[in-house]
Amino acid sequence: MGQRTIDMELDDGATVGDAVAEVVRRYPAFSPDPARVVVAVNREYVNHNHPLANGDEAAFIPPVSGG
Amino acid sequence: MIQVTNEVIRPEAVIDGLRRSIHGSVVTFMGTVRRYTEDREVHYLDYEAYPEMAEEQMGAIAEEVRGRDEIEDVAIVHRVGRLGVGETSLIVAVASLHRREGFDACLYTVERIKELVPIWKKEVWAQGEVWVKSEGA
Numbered sequence: 001m002g003q004r005t006i007d008m009e010l011d012d013g014a015t016v017g018d019a020v021a022e023v024v025r026r027y028p029a030f031s032p033d034p035a036r037v038v039v040a041v042n043r044e045y046v047n048h049n050h051p052l053a054n055g056d057e058a059a060f061i062p063p064v065s066g067g
Numbered sequence: 068m069i070q071v072t073n074e075v076i077r078p079e080a081v082i083d084g085l086r087r088s089i090h091g092s093v094v095t096f097m098g099t100v101r102r103y104t105e106d107r108e109v110h111y112l113d114y115e116a117y118p119e120m121a122e123e124q125m126g127a128i129a130e131e132v133r134g135r136d137e138i139e140d141v142a143i144v145h146r147v148g149r150l151g152v153g154e155t156s157l158i159v160a161v162a163s164l165h166r167r168e169g170f171d172a173c174l175y176t177v178e179r180i181k182e183l184v185p186i187w188k189k190e191v192w193a194q195g196e197v198w199v200k201s202e203g204a
Binding site for chain 2: 040043045059061062
């Protein structure tokens with residue numbers, strides 16, 4: 001994607017899954033398997049049903065490991 | 068002590084920072100950069116983090132482990148940035164009343180860090196580079 005953050009406008013009642021779908025729409029190479037993208041909202045892991053509110057910070061966590 | 072840092076990890080400072088009143092054992096684990104992955108000779112690793120979340124997750128793991136029987140304190144420090152072969156990327160130190168609980172808690176803490184903490188490493192060797200896949204993926 002070449003950038004660390006993007007701003008997104010979503011419909012009222014949008015969920016984390018909707019945000020993932022929007023990212024994949026803009027950047028098709030983002031994930032081959034959007035349903036498995038791991039997301040944190042406001043620094044807590046959430047599932048794709050989690051509702052989003054204005055001002056939430058959603059982070060997409062890559063499937064790679066540190067340590 | 069719970070920290071994501073760009074600085075060289077000083078184990079003694081981490082261990083000295085443990086709460087010390089009742090324990091009889093300190094177990095430490097240090098993760099270091101290994102020279103070979105499969106048949107590739109690693110030049111260095113680049114670690115990247117989502118630092119605010121990484122520290123929160125490390126803090127939550129430490130808090131959970133401190134709640135175990137016999138565990139008095141847990142410290143976690145993870146380094147990010149460019150690390151050469153042999154350098155320490157992670158230290159976990161666990162103070163406990165007895166050794167067995169300390170070893171168990173230390174291993175558990177390291178496994179939870181691998182699972183939950185948003186820190187990633189890219190391996191760079193002579194002919195290329197790759198982001199290292201997580202064990203769960």
